[in-house]
Amino acid sequence: MAAVLLLAVMPSASHAAGPGGSKGGNSNGGQNGQNITAETKIQVSVPGQSGSAKTGTLTSENSNWTPPACWYEPSFSPKEIEATVKAIGGLPLFGDVFATMLNGYYKDGTPYKDYNLDQQGKGMFWASVVNPKRKDDPAATSCDKLPFWVPNGQTPAEPLAVSPQILAEYAYDELRLPDTTVTLKPGDKSTVNLPTWAWLDKTTFRPVSVTASIPNSGLSATTTATPVSLKLEPGTADAQLHPAGGVCPIAADGSIGAPFSQDKANQAPPCGVTYLRSTTRTGPHKLRATVTWKVEWTSTTGQGGTLPSGTFGTTQDVTVQEIQAINR
Structure with missing residues (x-):
C-alpha cells in the first residue's frame, strides 16, 4: 500500500523497449521497511536487434559472479523527497511515526535542513535501487541507506554507488x-x-x-x-x-x-x-x-x-x- 501511494506522487520516466530501441526503469519511489527506495533510471539501448529473433541470455561461466543486486543512483530532487515524506505521513500503520523520523533527517537539520530545497537543481538525493532481475538475491538487501545528497558533478564515496562498471554489469544481464x-x-x-x-x-x-x-x-x-x-x-x-x-x-x-x-x-x-x-x-x-x-x-x-x-x-x-x- 505504501508503494502505491508513493508512486502517485512521483513522476514517471518509464520507457517501453522496442527493436533496436531502448528501455529503462523509472524514478518512482517506494518504501521498503525503514528505507525509501527507487526504481532504476538506467536506460538500455540494444542497437540493431530484431524484436522477432529468437534470443537467450548469458549464463556466466564463473559461478561465483553475478550482475549487481543493488546500487545507489541519483533518484530524487529536494521537492520529490519532500513530497515522498509527506505522502508517508498520510499512510496507515505507523506512517506518521516513520514520517516524523524522516522529517528529523531531511527537514529539521540532522543532517539536512528543509529537504535541501534551497539546493533544488544543484544536486540529487541518491537512493537505493534493486536490480529487478536480482530481487530475490540476498545481496539485494545490501543497499540499506536512506537517500543521501550528492551535488551535481560529484561521485559519492559509496562503494555501491552506480559506476561505469555497475552499468556494464547491468548491461550483461540485458544481452540477448x-x-x-x-x-x-x-x-x-x-x-x-x-x-x-x-x-x-x-x-x-x-x-x-x-x-x-x-x-x-x-x-x-x-x-x-x-x-x-x-x-x-x-x-x-x-x-x-x-x-x-x-x-x-x-x-x-x-x-x-x-x-x-x-x-x-x-x-x-x-x-x-x-x-x-x-x-x-x-x-x-x-x-x-x-x-x-x-x-x-x-x-x-x-x-x-x-x-x-x-x-x-x-x-x-x-x-x-x-x-x-x-x-x-
Missing part, C-alpha cells in the same frame, strides 16, 4: 544472444557411422552489444559479447565428436564449422558428430549446441575491462537411420 540451432547436413536424418556436418552462419554470430546509461549524466557503459567457440553435446554416449571433445573454434571470418559440399563427402567435418547407433528404438537424440561468448566493456569515462565469459545453448532433435549409404 542469437538462437544456437546449428545447421546440419544431412539435415533431416543422420546415418549410422557417417559424419554429420554442423555449422553456424557467420552473418548470425557476430558481436552483440548493449549500452546502459543514466539519463542526463553523461555516464554510460557498453558491454559487448563476442562468440569464440561452439560446443556440441550429441545427446548419447554412442557418438564420435569432431573435433574430439566437441569444441569447434570460431574461424577468422566469424563462422563456426563449415558447410558441407559434395566434394567433402569423404572428409571428417571440422565441426560435427558421427552417431554410432540408430534412434529407431530410442527416439531422436538431443543434440545440444552451446556457444561461448567472451564479454568486454567500455565506458564514457574511459574505463573498461572484461567480465566473465558466458554461454548460451539450445537443443535440437536428431534422428539417426541405420543404412550404410546416403545420397548427399
